[in-house]
Amino acid sequence: MVKRRKSIHETSTTVIMEDETDVSTVEEDQTFTNLRTNLAEINKFEGILGYILRNATSATIDLKDPAKLVEYAILSSQALDSSQEISELFAIGEIESVLIEGKDTKALCMAIGENKVSIFMEKNTDHTDILKRVAP
């Protein structure tokens, strides 16, 4: 049985799809929930423009400018894929974080277990502090 629940809070869109529950799924869900709570807190910080959190079954997106949703989603997905490729080329091991700095803004992408996190922020925001808060 597949249940779908959709909740929308202002600019935040949460889509959760749950499969049959087993132990690992429960753990994954717990990680996802913890990350979502953490990111919701981080999103209140000055300079943070929003975040995208996704795994194979769920996604939470909260952006101050929802019009950039598609662009940001494509960028974060591509960044993690390309970074994976580059990390294999130079054998730097499992990716801990990817920082993409543009002329106006920057994005911090991470893969935490099965969850992929992208946080968008203004260029002068301290990304190291954000990184410590997401993956201490």
Added chain:
Amino acid sequence: MNNEVYTFALKNTLNEIKNVCPTVSNTFIFKEGKILANDKDTNEETATHTAQAFDAITERADALGGLETVTIQGANGRVNIACINDFYLTTVTSKEADEKYVNTLTRVLIPTVLKLVEKIHPASINDETLTTVNPEPEGDNDTYKTTIDTEDYEKEQPKEETATIEPEPIQEQPEPEVNAEPWLPEPPVTQFIVENLGGLLVPSDTVRIDNAVIAQWKELYGDKKIGEVDLETLNGKTARFKFKPIKDSKQEGKGIIQMPEKIQLTLETAKGELVMVKPAIE
């Protein structure tokens, strides 16, 4: 010809960066997917794949206002791709590398070399036929260096002429100075925070420096003996003193220099202040 000189300059700069920072494992420069120069340990195929993967990000980075830098932090190392004067410099470092130091070095050295080469060969920088591969000439490095130097002076001469000149005796031409005296890289400057060094048996003319920094100097200068260091305070006071490695392993890697009170007085500095240190190479 100009392009060869250009690539040669960049390639040497990349190799020097590796010499100065042993934690840098690979460096290369690319533009629009073409590899312009790579260090001796980076193969072109790897560099090309990296440039392609990076371009895929660039194409999707309009939302950030155009891409400037990508930093991938892995469990064992870091890859940094940064835009410098329309070029992209890739630096691969180990996890232990001092990111700020490496970035400062690369972001000063590369633009300086680019500017310098641009001044010497203004046409080459935007030339579409820029040499993208780095074909090392056959023979050893010294021969290569001499060839390039000669080419630099004779760059305007057509190839055919060079070919006819080659068999003629050139004994009267003086040997380039490079061959007479081995070239030494500029002493690297490291910034340290002053720490007090006291005790009965402490020599008053000797400072103590991080072992890792001394190892870097040794690697850079090989057999050349380094017995003293030049110190400079932020106020511009300079002096030369003997040095030894820091004894206490707990104090290593903290970016400090242990200094007896007498030296602190000479330099008009004190605990907690910054000093610039470089090896005294004669």
